[in-house]
Amino acid sequence: MYTVAHLKSFKSVALTGSVRSAAQHLGLSPSAVSHHLKLLEQETGLTLFQRQGRGLCLTDTGSAIMPDVDSVLESSGRLGQCIADLHENRIGYLSIGYFATAGTRWLPELVAYLENRHPDVTVQLNLAEGPWTEFPSDLHVVISEKKNPEFPQQVKSHFLTEDPYVVAVPEDHPLSSREEVSLGELESHSWIDNDTADGPCRKILFDACSRAGVRVHFKHEAHSFVTALHMVSRGLGLTILPRLGVEPLTPGVTIIRLTAPEPIRFIHAICDPGHPQQELIEDAVTALRELATS
Missing domain, CATH: 1.10.10.10 (Winged helix-like DNA-binding domain superfamily/Winged helix DNA-binding domain)
Known part of the structure; x- marks a missing residue:
């Protein structure tokens, strides 16, 4: 056999x-x-x-x-x-995979919540940028290009929130007084890249630019939201990034809403429905959803 x-x-x-x-x-x-x-x-x-x-x-x-x-x-x-x-007696143990901006905004509060609700549980945070492929952690916070992506049957997904993109410009930039701006209006300005070549956030931006007929061109490359925002504050160009990646806002930088079309990334929490700690995971997901929508 x-x-x-x-x-x-x-x-x-x-x-x-x-x-x-x-x-x-x-x-x-x-x-x-x-x-x-x-x-x-x-x-x-x-x-x-x-x-x-x-x-x-x-x-x-x-x-x-x-x-x-x-x-x-x-x-x-x-x-x-x-x-x-x-x-390994890991029933009192929860590992959480996350991408960087979710870690900055949500994960400290989530761990504090779990510490209060489940004081005997040990939490391990695993930074996991890029596309999801398997379950190295018990719970994953992931990015998708669609609100209802087709995860494999063995994956249980929970929609958390949508995260629209914005453009960050120097506070003295000609566009800084605008409440919104189209992608087409940005094409003639200097752009600063803030993601890796295969990053999902970059792909969502590129797809939106393609729909708008906008040629993507980067004057500088940073591959980090924080670094790109500091470069914007020095007047080196503008950068386009998800709203979640802006906070805390770098001094000297103004944020403007994007339109026509508006790039959006969707954030989900995913897990294995057969995991032995399903009750704990569900509690963590509930807390994540509240953090994501607050």
Whole structure:
């Protein structure tokens, strides 16, 4: 009978296209991975891979079972984590993944709330910028481009708030007296970048600029909201960022609402619905929602 180990070898070869690369990734010998694939094909009676040049690629049959293989491996991972938690007595422990601006605004208050409500619980905060992919923490505060994104079935999501973008300009800038400004009006000014190349916030801005027909051009790059805002205060240009990333407002900087179109990021709390501390997580989510809307 095939095992989880056989399924891991199957997925790793499917992703890497190579038995040798899969073996290195899994910490196994190439012969062990080849044996797993052989047993899996024997047990299922299916041809799962075919040669493509020097490597391997999935057959149509192999591609058809991949979603179910993913589901089994994810369930196995959650079970393993639950067992590890029980062994390590982590039932009085909560880890929370977060992005930087949520950490500044919400996380200290959230930990204080949990300390008061659950004094025996230890909280660990894990800075986790970028797109969500898995559950290294018990609860994650994440950014999405849509209010109702399609998370995988094994993910339970809670919408927290929407965070519209603003433009930060020097307080003596010609636009500083405006209550709102369109993206098109900003195109001729000097822009300061404030995010990483693959950051979700940057992608949301780029998509809005594309819809508005605005060419994105950065005079300077900072890759940090705080640094970019201080550069704005020195008159080096303007920067566009989510409203949550502005506070505390840097002296010498004015914030203006964006329109036509208005870039918005949506913030969610996500968790594993099978987590053994679901009651604690739900309490934390309730507190987060109140913090996000206050």
